[in-house]
Amino acid sequence: MRKPNQITVDRALLLYVLHLAGPYGLLSDVKLQQLCFLCELQLFGKGVKGFHFEFFRFAYGAFSKDLDNDLTSLRRKEQVENFALSDQALEEVIPLLEKSFEGVEVNEKTAEILRAVVTVYGPQDSGTITQSVESVELSTPQQPEFKIPIRDIVFHTTLLVPSRIEVQGEFSLSAAILTKLNQTMGY
Numbered sequence: 001m002r003k004p005n006q007i008t009v010d011r012a013l014l015l016y017v018l019h020l021a022g023p024y025g026l027l028s029d030v031k032l033q034q035l036c037f038l039c040e041l042q043l044f045g046k047g048v049k050g051f052h053f054e055f056f057r058f059a060y061g062a063f064s065k066d067l068d069n070d071l072t073s074l075r076r077k078e079q080v081e082n083f084a085l086s087d088q089a090l091e092e093v094i095p096l097l098e099k100s101f102e103g104v105e106v107n108e109k110t111a112e113i114l115r116a117v118v119t120v121y122g123p124q125d126s127g128t129i130t131q132s133v134e135s136v137e138l139s140t141p142q143q144p145e146f147k148i149p150i151r152d153i154v155f156h157t158t159l160l161v162p163s164r165i166e167v168q169g170e171f172s173l174s175a176a177i178l179t180k181l182n183q184t185m186g187y
Contacts, residue, residue: 024122027083037062047168055160061133077186106169
């Protein structure tokens with residue numbers, strides 16, 4: 001279960017991914033889920049924890065109920081309309097988040113990875129990005145040498161549990177920025 005500060009981080013980083021993906025055109029729930037899954041996988045691959053979303057195998061690739069709930073909450077708080085950031089999110093949340101990247105190595109690395117993933121996968125349509133996700137091979141800690149593509153994993157199987165993954169560093173926000181983000185996002 002995510003802690004309150006982790007939920008704030010997840011929502012702020014979700015807004016950042018939406019911000020980065022905006023120039024590539026129309027987003028959908030499926031594409032956003034796949035983008036965030038790929039971001040989280042890349043972060044873990046580099047030894048960094050940013051998002052805290054658990055994902056399971058769904059008919060259209062990877063799906064996180066926490067991500068879906070966070071997007072719904074951001075819409076209710078008028079931070080996002082459909083998949084576009086509100087003026088308040090663009091003018092207040094994104095600059096605060098970008099400020100939190102500066103001078104903190106793990107945060108800078110997180111931002112760099114998110115930008116790289118969105119640059120590669122953002123231009124893809126939902127079908128293509130879903131194929132990319134379904135081609136990803138996963139293994140279990142018990143059998144790290146045995147890899148299976150996501151497309152061959154049974155539906156509703158858990159794919160990613162961040163709380164069980166060891167990393168060298170975790171994206172974090174200062175208490176002041178965390179408080180300001182919560183106020184700005186209406187929490």
